[in-house]
Amino acid sequence: MKAVVTVMPKPAILDPAGVATGQAMEHLGLKGVRSVRIGKSIEIEVDGADEKQLHEICHDLLSNPVVEDYKLEILS
Amino acid sequence: MAPIMKVAVIQFPGSNCDTDCQAALASFSGVRAEIVWHKETSLAGYDAVVLPGGFSYGDYLRCGSIARFSPIMGAVRVAADSGVLVLGICNGFQILCEAGLLPGTLMRNNGLLFRCERLQLRVENTDSPFTSVLHQGQVLDIPIAHGEGNYFADPETLAQIEANNQILVRYCDASGNVTPEANPNCSLGNIAGICSHGRNVFGLMPHPERVCDPILGGIDGRGIFQSMIEAVTKAKA
Numbered sequence: 574m575k576a577v578v579t580v581m582p583k584p585a586i587l588d589p590a591g592v593a594t595g596q597a598m599e600h601l602g603l604k605g606v607r608s609v610r611i612g613k614s615i616e617i618e619v620d621g622a623d624e625k626q627l628h629e630i631c632h633d634l635l636s637n638p639v640v641e642d643y644k645l646e647i648l649s
Numbered sequence: 650m651a652p653i654m655k656v657a658v659i660q661f662p663g664s665n666c667d668t669d670c671q672a673a674l675a676s677f678s679g680v681r682a683e684i685v686w687h688k689e690t691s692l693a694g695y696d697a698v699v700l701p702g703g704f705s706y707g708d709y710l711r712c713g714s715i716a717r718f719s720p721i722m723g724a725v726r727v728a729a730d731s732g733v734l735v736l737g738i739c740n741g742f743q744i745l746c747e748a749g750l751l752p753g754t755l756m757r758n759n760g761l762l763f764r765c766e767r768l769q770l771r772v773e774n775t776d777s778p779f780t781s782v783l784h785q786g787q788v789l790d791i792p793i794a795h796g797e798g799n800y801f802a803d804p805e806t807l808a809q810i811e812a813n814n815q816i817l818v819r820y821c822d823a824s825g826n827v828t829p830e831a832n833p834n835c836s837l838g839n840i841a842g843i844c845s846h847g848r849n850v851f852g853l854m855p856h857p858e859r860v861c862d863p864i865l866g867g868i869d870g871r872g873i874f875q876s877m878i879e880a881v882t883k884a885k886a
Contacts (some may be wrong), residue, residue: 581791589758634710637714639753639801
């Protein structure tokens with residue numbers, strides 16, 4: 574099984590790294606930067622896992638539910 | 650003679666304040682501090698557990714997120730549930746939050762900088778086994794050294810820990826005023842350290858073990874360890 578997990582800071586959480594990166598984009602001439610948010614993308618290849626198990630891993634290990642949301646996509 | 654307080658200092662791969670904690674603890678008479686490797690699965694016989702600072706597992710994924718699943722953490726949970734004192738310093742605080750033994754989490758410092766400096770903490774509450782020999786409003790001079798110390802909890806959790814007096818120390822200025830300027834990382838409410846609902850688990854970002862000997866420039870960290878010793882002594886009496 575191949576899966577991609579995307580972990581993002583929750584919308585209400587300030588992402589200072591995203592803000593700083595957005596400012597750098599403006600320095601490079603990009604106009605009208607409204608929001609930049611930085612998360613992680615985790616690619617997984619695993620034999621014999623079921624989706625429920627992967628969701629548990631996403632919730633318990635790959636994301637911190639206090640401040641982050643995750644999205645699990647099963648590719649194949 | 651048997652020690653009054655036997656402490657396990659947990660060593661994770663990447664811990665780097667473990668021997669500092671051991672040395673600070675050993676400077677108190679009646680204390681025996683032993684390094685316990687994270688692959689161990691029992692903490693039987695210990696009166697207290699310290700999760701030291703450092704960069705467990707290289708801080709990969711999130712600070713403390715992998716250490717939280719180390720074999721020893723099952724025993725730390727059992728110890729915490731049975732009332733044993735558990736102190737998490739810096740990375741140890743992050744691990745306790747990841748493990749759910751303390752509420753909330755520690756995010757990247759708002760200014761994105763790793764802050765390594767001395768600053769002041771105000772003692773908010775002395776009704777705990779970690780602050781009992783201190784007095785309310787006392788200002789402690791204790792260093793920080795972290796990049797992820799920005800304490801965050803959702804509003805309901807924050808209201809709960811406030812109501813239960815779980816906030817034990819806040820960042821303050823030299824006169825003890827809790828101000829935005831004294832906050833090194835944008836922690837909610839200048840929170841530097843909180844205890845559990847049961848009060849026997851305490852996590853803080855500053856490093857009390859680094860100010861336990863005048864030769865290191867201060868002794869303001871000693872009160873926290875002294876409080877633990879008194880609590881253990883009282884419990885055994």
